[in-house]
């Protein structure tokens with residue numbers, strides 16, 4: 001079917017905006033990732049009825065459907081070549097005692113403001129801050145700085161409502177929706193023992209039928225279109241303290257992190273010297289910083305960290321506004337790292353967000369050193385060191401971009417061999433779906449395939465993400 005025919009036919013059956021204007025198609029061809037993929041038609045469903053009609057139409061004509069939130073994903077998971085569902089109109093919020101029921105198109109920043117009035121917050125807090133949506137956060141199983149204490153989305157998801165691939169509305173968990181696959185002990189054992197993981201379908205978290213909704217966390221729009229979700233909320237801590245420590249090397253910071261974790265910080269983050277040299281905190285010569293935040297037993301923990309840390313403590317801050325300002329240096333790490341590259345260079349968001357057990361971070365850093373030397377590569381590193389989850393950005397000259405496939409394959413193989421996951425929070429998308437089988441092995445991958453078939457037998461929901469027989473890492477790169 002031609003693009004304008006899809007558009008005109010959809011316009012006839014739904015009441016929402018449907019567009020195939022070339023400029024708007026260009027806009028939806030990109031997200032925050034390094035990819036570009038042009039969709040045919042963009043829709044803005046107003047309610048579940050619109051979503052149902054769009055899904056049934058797509059199913060009938062075998063057109064791929066990709067849901068999209070804020071488009072801040074870094075691995076191309078919200079890009080698709082068929083119909084895009086921009087979920088911004090799903091914007092209702094209902095605040096409960098210890099939870100919030102939220103439309104999937106609600107921007108995190110909007111929810112934060114409303115929850116703040118109730119003295120509450122949601123745990124996972126991606127550094128992109130206000131600009132991501134609840135649907136996108138669930139789609140990627142996002143996390144953030146405070147996930148060390150409060151978990152990723154999967155740990156905070158109580159219920160989720162989806163429109164499935166045949167156009168029915170289902171609220172999960174429900175007794176009728178069990179996974180009809182054999183999740184054997186071997187399959188569970190193929191999951192790495194890490195604190196966060198956004199690779200594949202998280203069947204390791206499904207211990208009974210009460211957990212089936214968790215499958216949607218990290219499913220990247222491949223199992224259903226989320227219309228709303230019930231998320232756990234927490235009371236805003238009365239007081240906090242942030243301690244900033246300088247280390248000569250990231251390796252030293254990683255070794256110390258294991259000790260600092262014994263104090264149960266709410267957050268433990270790191271930035272390397274590519275970032276520290278651009279921020280307004282005085283850092284001795286070069287080296288990296290770690291940020292440790294405590295929100296309980298503060299006096300004791302600050303005393304203890306002064307005893308434990310082998311790095312130099314350069315700041316201890318307890319004023320909430322100042323703490324927020326200091327965190328902005330860490331939250332803007334991606335923007336600061338861009339200041340560290342030249343016009344000739346690029347920093348593809350492909351390797352991204354591997355996670356290993358914290359004790360094995362020195363091994364990860366050694367492996368990175370080897371790769372750096374082998375490929376004469378510079379890297380920028382920052383992230384959630386307390387989770388063993390580092391953002392690693394290779395810096396390459398544009399002309400060398402084709403090397404990235406080799407570098408990534410070597411890096412991911414190394415991560416898996418030291419017991420890690422290739423993605424702790426950003427998901428598989430176009431960048432990593434081809435590596436999901438390598439991560440888990442054939443048996444677990446065939447369970448994933450089965451799950452996808454049960455939820456989406458015609459493969460219309462964001463096809464090519466998570467389950468992929470094709471190599472997608474290089475294909476649609478825009479750089």
Ligand SMILES: Cc1cc2nc3c(=O)[nH]c(=O)nc-3n(C[C@H](O)[C@H](O)[C@H](O)COP(=O)(O)OP(=O)(O)OC[C@H]3O[C@@H](n4cnc5c(N)ncnc54)[C@H](O)[C@@H]3O)c2cc1C
Nearest residue numbers: 069070071072073077127132133135136139142143221226
């Ligand atoms: C500067 C920067 C910093 C970041 N920091 C972090 C961080 O600290 N932690 C972190 O986890 N991530 C981080 N990210 C990545 C990204 O922002 C998060 O993953 C975010 O939660 C994505 O939300 P979104 O609304 O933009 O989703 P999108 O990018 O629009 O979509 C993400 C995925 O969810 C699916 N999806 C969207 N809506 C729905 C729906 N209604 N139903 C079903 N599926 C849906 C999409 O199809 C796609 O697969 C960062 C990104 C940037 C640019």
